[in-house]
Each structure stands twice: as structure tokens, then as C-alpha cells.
Amino acid sequence: MPPFVPRKRVSSEDPPPAKRQARPDNFQAPFHLSDSDSDSSLSDAPEDLNKGNATQASESEDEEEDIDWEDAIDTKTTATTPTVAAPELQDLELTLDQNETHVSDLLDGKKGPSKIERQIRIQTHCMHVQCLLFHNAIRNAWSNDSKVHEILRKKLPEGIRKEVKKWRIASGLELPEPKPEPPKSKKKGKKAQKNKDWSDESERLEPGQPDMSRGDPIITLIKVLVAYWRKQFRITAPGLRKYGYRPVSALESAITDFREEEHDPERHGERIASLDEFRATAERMQGSRDVGAQLFTALVRALGIEARLVASLQPLGFGWTKGETYTPAPSKDTENEEESEGSEPETDVAENKRPAKNKRKQFDSDLPFPIYWTEVASPVTNEIISVDPLILSNPVAPFGDTDLQANFEPRGAKAERAKQVICYVVAHSSDGTAKEVTTRYLRRRTWPGKTKGFRMPLEKVPVGPRGNYIAFDWFGMVMRGYQRARKSKTAVDKLEESRDLQPNQPEKKRTTQTADTLQSLRTSTEFVLERFLRREEALRPGAEPVRTFIAGKGARAKEEPVFRRADVLKCLSAESWHKEGRQTKPGAVALKRVPIRAVTLIRKREVDEMHRQTGEKPLQGLYSRDQTEYIVPPPIQDGRIPKNEYGNIDCFVPSMVPAGAAHVPLPGTVRVCKKLGIDYAEAVTGFEFGSKMAVPVIQGVVVAAENEGLLRDAWKAEAAEKRKREELKAEKKILQTWRKFLFGLRIMERVRDEYGGDPDADRERDSHNPFAVQKKRKEEPDDGDEEMPDRESYNAIDHGGGFLLPGHEDDDDGLIVDHHDQQQGYAGPSHKDADHADHADGTDDNEPFESGCPTADSHVSISSGSGNEVDNGKGEDSEPEYVPRRTRRTRGP
DNA sequence: CTGTCTAATCCAGCTTTGGCAATC
DNA sequence: TGATTGCCTTTGCTGGATTAGACA
Numbered sequence: 037m038p039p040f041v042p043r044k045r046v047s048s049e050d051p052p053p054a055k056r057q058a059r060p061d062n063f064q065a066p067f068h069l070s071d072s073d074s075d076s077s078l079s080d081a082p083e084d085l086n087k088g089n090a091t092q093a094s095e096s097e098d099e100e101e102d103i104d105w106e107d108a109i110d111t112k113t114t115a116t117t118p119t120v121a122a123p124e125l126q127d128l129e130l131t132l133d134q135n136e137t138h139v140s141d142l143l144d145g146k147k148g149p150s151k152i153e154r155q156i157r158i159q160t161h162c163m164h165v166q167c168l169l170f171h172n173a174i175r176n177a178w179s180n181d182s183k184v185h186e187i188l189r190k191k192l193p194e195g196i197r198k199e200v201k202k203w204r205i206a207s208g209l210e211l212p213e214p215k216p217e218p219p220k221s222k223k224k225g226k227k228a229q230k231n232k233d234w235s236d237e238s239e240r241l242e243p244g245q246p247d248m249s250r251g252d253p254i255i256t257l258i259k260v261l262v263a264y265w266r267k268q269f270r271i272t273a274p275g276l277r278k279y280g281y282r283p284v285s286a287l288e289s290a291i292t293d294f295r296e297e298e299h300d301p302e303r304h305g306e307r308i309a310s311l312d313e314f315r316a317t318a319e320r321m322q323g324s325r326d327v328g329a330q331l332f333t334a335l336v337r338a339l340g341i342e343a344r345l346v347a348s349l350q351p352l353g354f355g356w357t358k359g360e361t362y363t364p365a366p367s368k369d370t371e372n373e374e375e376s377e378g379s380e381p382e383t384d385v386a387e388n389k390r391p392a393k394n395k396r397k398q399f400d401s402d403l404p405f406p407i408y409w410t411e412v413a414s415p416v417t418n419e420i421i422s423v424d425p426l427i428l429s430n431p432v433a434p435f436g437d438t439d440l441q442a443n444f445e446p447r448g449a450k451a452e453r454a455k456q457v458i459c460y461v462v463a464h465s466s467d468g469t470a471k472e473v474t475t476r477y478l479r480r481r482t483w484p485g486k487t488k489g490f491r492m493p494l495e496k497v498p499v500g501p502r503g504n505y506i507a508f509d510w511f512g513m514v515m516r517g518y519q520r521a522r523k524s525k526t527a528v529d530k531l532e533e534s535r536d537l538q539p540n541q542p543e544k545k546r547t548t549q550t551a552d553t554l555q556s557l558r559t560s561t562e563f564v565l566e567r568f569l570r571r572e573e574a575l576r577p578g579a580e581p582v583r584t585f586i587a588g589k590g591a592r593a594k595e596e597p598v599f600r601r602a603d604v605l606k607c608l609s610a611e612s613w614h615k616e617g618r619q620t621k622p623g624a625v626a627l628k629r630v631p632i633r634a635v636t637l638i639r640k641r642e643v644d645e646m647h648r649q650t651g652e653k654p655l656q657g658l659y660s661r662d663q664t665e666y667i668v669p670p671p672i673q674d675g676r677i678p679k680n681e682y683g684n685i686d687c688f689v690p691s692m693v694p695a696g697a698a699h700v701p702l703p704g705t706v707r708v709c710k711k712l713g714i715d716y717a718e719a720v721t722g723f724e725f726g727s728k729m730a731v732p733v734i735q736g737v738v739v740a741a742e743n744e745g746l747l748r749d750a751w752k753a754e755a756a757e758k759r760k761r762e763e764l765k766a767e768k769k770i771l772q773t774w775r776k777f778l779f780g781l782r783i784m785e786r787v788r789d790e791y792g793g794d795p796d797a798d799r800e801r802d803s804h805n806p807f808a809v810q811k812k813r814k815e816e817p818d819d820g821d822e823e824m825p826d827r828e829s830y831n832a833i834d835h836g837g838g839f840l841l842p843g844h845e846d847d848d849d850g851l852i853v854d855h856h857d858q859q860q861g862y863a864g865p866s867h868k869d870a871d872h873a874d875h876a877d878g879t880d881d882n883e884p885f886e887s888g889c890p891t892a893d894s895h896v897s898i899s900s901g902s903g904n905e906v907d908n909g910k911g912e913d914s915e916p917e918y919v920p921r922r923t924r925r926t927r928g929p
Numbered sequence: 930c931t932g933t934c935t936a937a938t939c940c941a942g943c944t945t946t947g948g949c950a951a952t953c
Numbered sequence: 954t955g956a957t958t959g960c961c962t963t964t965g966c967t968g969g970a971t972t973a974g975a976c977a
């Protein structure tokens with residue numbers, strides 16, 4: 037069962053397109069990043085985004101990504117969204133009242149969330165994720181702003197500038213200056229000096245080479261920058277965080293408060309409304325820890341280093357865990373959580389109004405992990421280095437260092453309390469594109485890891501006839517709007533995608549060696565406990581347990597034998613075997629006895645009666661395949677077909693047709709047999725269930741083999757005759773319709789003659805006369821041409837004389853329907869069963885799949901797909917696909 | 930942190946031979 | 954008048970899979 041379905045899809049619908057990787061060359065990044073655009077304010081940004089989207093939308097076909105983030109902005113587009121328009125997604129009418137049931141109420145009442153509540157959370161989650169993505173894209177664009185860069189660059193003290201220079205030289209990005217500089221490391225200085233002594237040729241080459249003797253020089257620089265940033269940047273506002281779902285009343289008051297009160301960062305969150313304000317925060321070097329990370333990214337970019345703004349989204353979830361339940365943000369003195377709990381955050385605002393003395397760790401000090409950080413790409417190695425400028429004690433995680441990278445993954449009780457999660461980690465590049473980098477930060481890079489329960493899981497979308505699924509990745513689809521085109525992938529992309537972003541396969545636990553647990557045994561494919569056997573499973577007689585397992589502890593400990601899965605047999609009731617053409621061998625003892633499942637009224641009554649008499653639930657035996665054998669009916673004698681108590685013969689599989697008999701699965705054969713006076717029995721090929729009844733499905737008859745040819749010939753003759761009758765009838769009907777039409781026209785003509793009026797005026801009037809308009813429309817198939825068909829020239833059969841006759845399109849005899857996938861599977865004799873091929877050799881073709889149309893030569897072109905086209909086109913001799921008939925019980929003659 | 934147990938939901942699959950009225 | 958056809962309804966229960974949460 038796919039537990040979380042983001043958007044219901046009709047199963048018949050095509051799976052989401054997997055393409056849309058390649059983007060045209062003129063792809064527009066979601067927004068402008070050019071320096072010239074640096075004056076744009078926030079209000080411009082969405083516009084730019086929408087522009088970008090419009091381009092995308094026109095580029096992509098009508099694909100699912102319409103539900104990208106733009107839907108969150110422009111509701112008009114939703115109408116065109118195919119997924120949203122899926123039939124199952126109807127408007128939900130929600131009545132939310134103040135005393136709305138809250139999560140805790142649900143849990144107290146021991147009632148899980150309903151399907152609709154789940155859907156609401158899923159939709160909320162999806163929307164929130166997209167909003168956050170969009171928000172981050174904007175912040176990323178701001179972090180790319182040249183004025184911000186300038187501000188940050190100007191603030192750099194001399195020491196840092198020198199470090200930058202040192203790095204540039206060490207990375208081979210810049211030639212060392214001829215004279216050794218004092219702040220340079222001795223080594224570099226020496227090297228530079230040395231170079232002077234070298235030949236001209238080597239002098240040119242060597243300085244351009246990076247010096248990797250101490251690892252990537254950029255790491256040193258980053259560490260310096262982080263130290264600088266931690267010293268300089270002051271956290272003066274709360275950042276983003278996950279609060280959980282609030283009761284509607286609380287939500288309402290929070291929204292009202294947000295709208296009507298003067299903006300207070302501590303109550304309403306930090307607000308940076310425009311790029312100008314962002315520049316101001318850069319100038320002041322203060323803001324939330326999130327903005328700190330964004331500005332740090334800007335700083336790194338300002339130094340000419342490729343840097344990505346990474347965001348670990350903290351969206352509202354879709355589950356019902358504690359993590360999704362609203363708890364107010366703890367007050368700044370984190371210790372007093374109780375105090376602030378239940379009260380609105382505003383209560384503790386006043387006392388903390390003034391800037392605190394301890395500069396950092398004041399806001400969000402309960403959040404042990406960053407949600408924004410920076411990924412720096414080394415220009416030398418193309419490796420990505422993760423940098424957290426403010427929070428973590430190990431701020432720099434080099435490429436490939438799984439342990440240090442996993443430090444970014446929220447875990448532990450503190451993170452849980454603060455509702456910090458990892459589900460989607462997205463890195464925004466300076467060119468406006470973004471990519472998902474969650475894998476890098478997962479412990480052991482193993483999915484789903486801690487994302488489980490917080491990230492939309494892959495949705496199984498059925499494809500093909502049955503049992504085939506493809507995985508639909510909702511987030512992947514959302515990210516397609518941000519991703520860099522495949523062909524513009526950089527060396528950095530390629531390197532990380534082949535290494536850091538390659539997920540590890542979760543190692544499979546070998547149950548053979550590790551100690552048994554109830555769970556491991558339950559899921560094991562190798563071993564099984566007797567209590568885990570399914571209803572229709574039984575142990576092979578004489579199966580020996582391979583070991584014992586002790587379940588429970590102490591006094592409740594219980595020893596249970598562990599069996600091999602290989603010793604488990606699939607069992608069926610005698611009736612079920614019968615349906616497969618098998619019967620229990622004489623003397624077979626049921627391997628298992630299970631309660632009877634009665635479906636039909638009659639069986640139910642029987643079971644109830646037995647239950648009343650014995651006081652126990654009646655059981656039925658289940659047998660394994662080994663305990664059964666093919667039902668081999670005795671050969672027929674003297675052309676007489678044996679019949680069961682209902683007067684028909686069971687033909688669930690070909691082998692059930694007795695030797696010397698043949699199954700003719702054609703409709704109406706009963707009448708033909710009667711006419712011919714040959715013995716027959718209606719063939720029951722399966723059952724249909726409905727209205728507490730099992731109704732046999734009858735497909736033709738079983739007759740003696742020697743009568744088969746006779747029957748088929750007679751049937752064909754009869755079918756031809758029937759077809760002819762129908763054609764005549766159709767012709768008659770068509771003529772009648774024409775006649776009526778002609779009369780109508782004549783009447784109209786006469787009315788016009790008698791009551792006058794020129795035709796143009798009539799037409800004028802008609803345009804206001806709905807009846808006339810309607811009539812005109814009806815005439816349109818004839819092009820409104822007044823010319824009457826010639827009685828001789830029109831061909832009633834080919835064109836229906838211009839009229840569609842009732843029954844024309846649903847003519848059973850004419851329509852070829854593919855019934856290959858029908859429940860019964862067996863639609864006629866075949867040579868499938870090698871054991872009993874001799875029983876089936878009375879027929880040499882697969883009648884049910886023959887195509888062709890007895891009535892119409894022109895309008896049916898649907899082929900059965902059987903490939904048997906012997907009679908195709910002739911019409912006269914073809915046998916139609918047999919539509920099995922549900923029938924009532926008919927006592928034998 | 931892992932495992933066990935319980936409760937709940939959802940879904941797939943098993944189920945095995947009517948009755949009455951209208952029409953031919 | 955008897956035979957044939959059409960319509961009714963679209964089961965309904967059970968067990969398995971899965972999830973979540975409490976608790977050890």
C-alpha cells in the first residue's frame with residue numbers, strides 16, 4: 037500500500053514523465069542574478085520568477101511540473117495542472133472550528149487520523165516545502181548581489197585579505213608577486229624566491245600550479261573565514277524553524293497578530309522584505325543565524341569562490357508524531373521551557389526586548405544544528421566542502437568526509453525536542469539553479485535514514501497491465517524546476533554525483549548469523565515461525581525445525597520452532613483446486629483446517645447452520661498441490677456429454693473437457709445444438725460474484741468431437757443469416773429515418789410556401805430561435821447541404837445513410853473486445869496444458885480471439901490482437917469474440 | 930536506540946450455480 | 954405459453970501490509 041499519496045492519480049493515467057532533463061539553451065534561471073539587476077527588490081523577484089516560469093511552462097509540454105512552486109504563487113495556473121485536476125481530487129469542504137480536535141485528542145480517543153486528515157497534512161507539507169524552496173531561491177539570489185558582495189568585501193580586515201591572497205597563490209589562481217611578502221608563509225615565500233632562480237620556462241609553469249602539499253589550500257582559508265564570521269556576525273533575531281501544527285484557534289490568532297500588529301521579529305520572525313534590507317543586514321553584520329549563513333555564502337562568493345547556499349528544509353510534516361505537534365518556541369532562556377509552554381510566544385517578549393549581552397547563542401540556542409550553510413567548491417579539486425559558519429563545533433566538512441558531513445544531520449534528543457529534521461537538503465548555486473544534496477549529509481549516506489517519516493516517500497505508480505510499478509518521486513519532480521540542465525553540468529556536479537551524492541545501499545542483515553528477533557523472523561525470506569504462516573500456508577509434513585527461538589522474556593518466555601520457508605507449502609481448498617482443474621488425491625488428509633469463508637447467501641446460511649449446531653466455526657481443509665491431481669473426466673461415450681447437477685459441465689481449464697469432446701465457445705450454440713439434435717452441455721468457465729451470489733459464466737457448449745464440425749458450420753450459417761436479418765433491419769431503420777427527415781423538410785417547405793418569408797429573413801429569425809439553431813446543428817453532419825440523397829446511390833450499410841443507428845456502435849457481434857486479461861483467463865481450448873494436450877486437440881484454432889465483424893464491413897477496425905486473421909475481412913465466416921454470459925442456474929434436461 | 934506489542938487503517942483477494950419481469 | 958433474455962447490483966468479509974506510538 038502506498039501510504040502517502042501526494043496527488044491521487046487515476047491508475048489508467050500515464051505515469052509522470054521522466055524526461056524534461058534537457059533544457060533549451062536559452063533556459064532562464066528562475067530569476068536574474070546579473071549584477072545589473074542588483075537593484076531589484078523583493079517585489080520584483082516573484083515577477084522575475086514568474087517570467088522564468090512562463091518560459092519554462094511553454095518549453096515543457098503539459099507536464100506535471102506545473103505544480104511546481106509557481107502554484108503557490110499564482111493560483112490561476114492550477115487549473116491547468118493535470119495532477120490537480122485528477123478526478124479523485126475534489127474540493128474538500130472543511131469545517132474548522134475553534135474547538136477543533138487536536139492531535140492529542142485524536143490520540144486519547146485511540147482514533148488514528150482519517151484519510152482526509154492525512155491528505156490535508158500531505159498537501160500542507162508539499163506546499164510548505166515549495167514555499168521554502170522558493171524563499172531559499174530568493175535568498176540565494178540576494179546572496180549573489182554584487183552590492184552585498186561589495187559591502188562584505190569592504191569590511192574584511194587586512195589579515196583576512198592577506199589570507200585570501202595567500203590562498204589564491206597557493207591555488208595557482210594568481211602569480212606570486214616578485215618580491216616575497218611578509219605575511220606569506222615562509223614556504224610560499226621561499227618557493228616564490230626559488231622560482232626566480234629557475235629557468236624562464238619552468239618559472240611560467242610552476243607558479244600556476246596549485247600547491248597541494250598541505251591539502252587543498254581553500255580549507256585553510258575557509259577556516260579563517262569561519263573564525264572571522266563567528267567573531268563578527270551577531271545573531272540578533274530568530275531564524276526559521278519548525279513549530280508543528282497548531283490548533284486552528286492558535287493559528288488564527290497568530291495570523292491576526294502577524295497581520296495587524298507592528299512587526300516584531302521575535303514574535304513574527306525575522307523579516308527582510310527586500311534586497312535593500314538584505315544589504316542593510318550585511319552592513320550591520322547581524323540578523324538571524326539563517327541570514328548569517330546566507331551572508332557568509334555571499335562573502336565567499338564575493339571572494340570569487342564558487343559557493344552554494346545550502347538549506348535543510350524544515351517543513352511541516354505529514355505524520356502524527358510529536359514532532360508535528362505545535363509547541364511554542366522556547367523562551368530565550370532555554371531552560372524554562374515549561375514556563376513558555378502553552379502561552380503565546382508574546383508573553384516573554386517584553387522582558388527580552390533589549391539586545392542581550394551574551395552576543396550569540398541567544399536566539400535559537402535550542403537548535404543544535406544549522407538549517408542554512410554553505411558549500412564551497414574548490415577551484416583546484418572541484419570538490420565540495422561543507423561549511424557551517426555559525427553553529428557546529430566542527431564547521432568544515434571536506435569532500436568525502438562522511439563523518440564530518442553527517443554532523444550536519446540533526447539527531448539526538450535535543451534536535452528532536454527542537455523539531456529539527458533532515459528531509460530535503462537543497463544547494464542553490466550562484467547561477468540560480470539548485471540541486472538536492474541530501475545524500476551527502478545522511479549518516480553513512482544511506483537512505484532513507486533520518487529522512488524517514490519527514491520526506492515524501494516514493495510513490496508507487498502502477499504501469500502496465502498488472503503488478504508493475506514505477507517509483508514517482510514527488511520532490512524530484514518539484515526540483516526539476518530548479519535543476520541545472522544536464523548538459524550544463526559542471527565538473528563539480530559530475531564529481532560529487534559520482535561520489536558524495538552516491539547513496540550507499542543499506543547493508544542487508546544476514547539473518548543466518550545474527551540473533552533472531554521476532555521482527556527479523558517475520559520478514560525473513562528464509563525462515564519462519566509457525567505463527568507467521570498465512571491462512572493458506574502450511575508446513576510440509578515431516579518438516580523439521582532448524583532451530584528454536586525464544587520469544588518473550590522471563591516467565592513469559594516461550595520456545596518456538598523455527599522452520600525453513602522452503603518447507604512451507606501453499607494450500608488451497610478443494611473447491612479452489614477444482615477451479616484449477618485439480619482434485620484431491622484419494623485419501624489425502626488436509627494439511628490445515630481453516631474457517632470457511634462464505635460469501636454467497638446460501639453458503640452463509642449453511643455455515644451459520646453448522647455453527648449453530650456444533651457451536652464451533654465450521655472448518656474446511658486446505659491441501660497442497662502435491663496432494664491433488666488433474667481431474668481427468670472419463671471419455672465420452674456414444675456422443676453423450678456428462679453433465680453435473682446443474683446440467684452443465686465445468687470447463688475451468690482445457691483439461692476438464694473430456695476426451696472425445698470439444699469445447700465450442702461460441703454464443704448461441706445452445707440453440708444450434710438443439711436444432712441439430714446433438715447432445716451438448718453448457719460450458720462453465722468461471723464465476724462472477726455479486727449481490728451475494730456466485731453466478732456461473734458460460735462460454736458456449738461442449739459437444740462430442742465428431743459433432744464439432746457440424747456445429748460450427750451450422751453456427752456459421754446461422755450467424756450469417758442473423759447478420760443478414762440485422763442488416764435488413766438496419767436498412768429499414770435507416771430508410772425510415774430518411775423518410776421522416778424528408779417529410780420534415782417537405783413540411784417546412786410547405787409552411788414556407790404557404791406563409792411566405794424569404795429564406796434570408798428566415799435565417800435571420802432562426803438565429804434567434806433556439807429550436808432552429810439546434811436543428812441546424814443537427815444538420816451539420818450533412819454539411820447543411822440541402823441536396824437530398826439519391827435513393828439508389830446511398831449505401832445504407834456503409835454509411836448508415838448519414839444516420840447513426842441505435843445499437844450501431846454497441847453491436848456485440850461486431851465489436852471485438854480483447855478479453856485476454858479477463859478474470860477467468862481461460863476463454864477457450866488451448867494447448868497450454870502439456871499434461872492434457874490430447875484433450876484439447878479437438879480444436880485447432882482459437883475461436884474466441886478471431887477477429888472480424890459480421891455486420892459491418894467498414895466501421896470496426898479494432899483487432900483482437902490474437903494475430904489470427906484468417907477470416908478477417910471476409911465477415912461472412914468470421915466468428916466474433918465471445919462475450920461470456922452470466923447465466924442462471926439451469927437444470928439439465 | 931532497538932525491539933516488542935498493540936491498535937488502527939487500507940487494500941487485495943477470496944468467494945463457487947438467483948429471482949423476477951419483460952420479451953420473444 | 955413456455956423459453957429466453959434483461960435487469961437487478963456493483964458484494965462483504967478477512968487477513969495482510971503498513972504505520973505509529975507506547976513501552977521495556
